[in-house]
Amino acid sequence: MNNELHDQPLHDDDFSLSDAEAFSLRESEVEAEGGAVKISYLVCEPLEEAGFLNAFSTRFGGVSRLPSEALNLTNFKGDRPDNVAENRRRFLKVIGAEALPLITARQTHSSERCVIESAQQAALSTPDCDAMTTRTKNILLAIQTADCLPVLIADPQTGAMAAIHAGWRGTAGRITERTVADLMRQGVNPRSCLAALGPTACAACYEVGDEVITRYKKEFGYWKKLLVNFQAGGKAHLDIRAANVQQLAFCGFDEEQIFVAPYCTMHQNEMFFSYRKEAGGEPLKVGRLLSVIGKTRREQLPREV
Numbered sequence: 001m002n003n004e005l006h007d008q009p010l011h012d013d014d015f016s017l018s019d020a021e022a023f024s025l026r027e028s029e030v031e032a033e034g035g036a037v038k039i040s041y042l043v044c045e046p047l048e049e050a051g052f053l054n055a056f057s058t059r060f061g062g063v064s065r066l067p068s069e070a071l072n073l074t075n076f077k078g079d080r081p082d083n084v085a086e087n088r089r090r091f092l093k094v095i096g097a098e099a100l101p102l103i104t105a106r107q108t109h110s111s112e113r114c115v116i117e118s119a120q121q122a123a124l125s126t127p128d129c130d131a132m133t134t135r136t137k138n139i140l141l142a143i144q145t146a147d148c149l150p151v152l153i154a155d156p157q158t159g160a161m162a163a164i165h166a167g168w169r170g171t172a173g174r175i176t177e178r179t180v181a182d183l184m185r186q187g188v189n190p191r192s193c194l195a196a197l198g199p200t201a202c203a204a205c206y207e208v209g210d211e212v213i214t215r216y217k218k219e220f221g222y223w224k225k226l227l228v229n230f231q232a233g234g235k236a237h238l239d240i241r242a243a244n245v246q247q248l249a250f251c252g253f254d255e256e257q258i259f260v261a262p263y264c265t266m267h268q269n270e271m272f273f274s275y276r277k278e279a280g281g282e283p284l285k286v287g288r289l290l291s292v293i294g295k296t297r298r299e300q301l302p303r304e305v
């Protein structure tokens with residue numbers, strides 16, 4: 001990979017789809033052993049104003065050695081479960097969601113989706129899927145990423161919501177289109193929804209090879225909008241944001257319903273975990289970000305016993 005490219009400053013062209021004003025970067029302190037710790041996170045304000053708690057995590061303020069003080073929010077072999085539990089406690093506390101059950105999936109870069117009927121159902125067995133939908137209040141759907149695109153969808157009309165893990169494989173399998181179709185089966189009209197696309201590897205950074213290029217050319221009639229910057233040697237760059245915006249548009253979303261975070265996990269590796277920049281052949285060295293969405297009613301929050 002070309003590291004010079006990654007270290008260049010951001011240009012407006014890299015984020016032609018972005019909605020900087022729709023996202024706020026917030027910082028809060030949380031009590032921890034040894035003193036208060038600052039945690040930063042992104043919120044998509046239009047979703048919040050529509051009554052949906054949402055947040056995209058950043059990398060610092062945790063206890064994981066990935067490489068240090070890392071806020072790794074996913075259980076995997078590269079980190080200890082007690083580290084992840086403490087990191088999750090801190091993150092959920094600062095976003096005001098400490099009382100909500102966190103629903104994660106066993107993500108496999110598929111286009112499989114699950115409907116989450118209740119926290120109890122999800123607690124019994126972690127669902128195997130890369131997108132979840134629900135109309136259940138007072139739970140938090142969570143997607144784990146490090147370069148892949150997290151997509152959160154909220155429907156203020158019905159209270160339904162979705163959280164999607166869209167890497168290149170899931171996107172090629174049209175996971176965002178399929179998830180919106182799931183929502184429609186639950187009574188949702190896409191025209192009333194809002195979608196937030198979180199931090200991901202941007203088109204300037206996301207280099208892909210023959211396998212991806214061939215698959216996208218075969219799958220999408222509009223592949224020229226998604227594959228850019230073709231280079232000698234058969235490489236190109238994938239615009240994963242544009243690909244998922246296209247899928248939302250295909251489902252009936254207007255531009256005003258889609259908000260794209262102006263952050264790249266690779267350009268801004270100091271803020272976010274990036275598998276492509278950090279793994280270097282050792283995947284267990286890279287932490288994972290969490291993107292969460294939930295609908296709460298204060299009076300319905302579970303009471304502490």
Ligand SMILES: [Zn+2]
Pocket residue numbers: 201202203204205206264265266267268
């Ligand atoms: Zn980038």
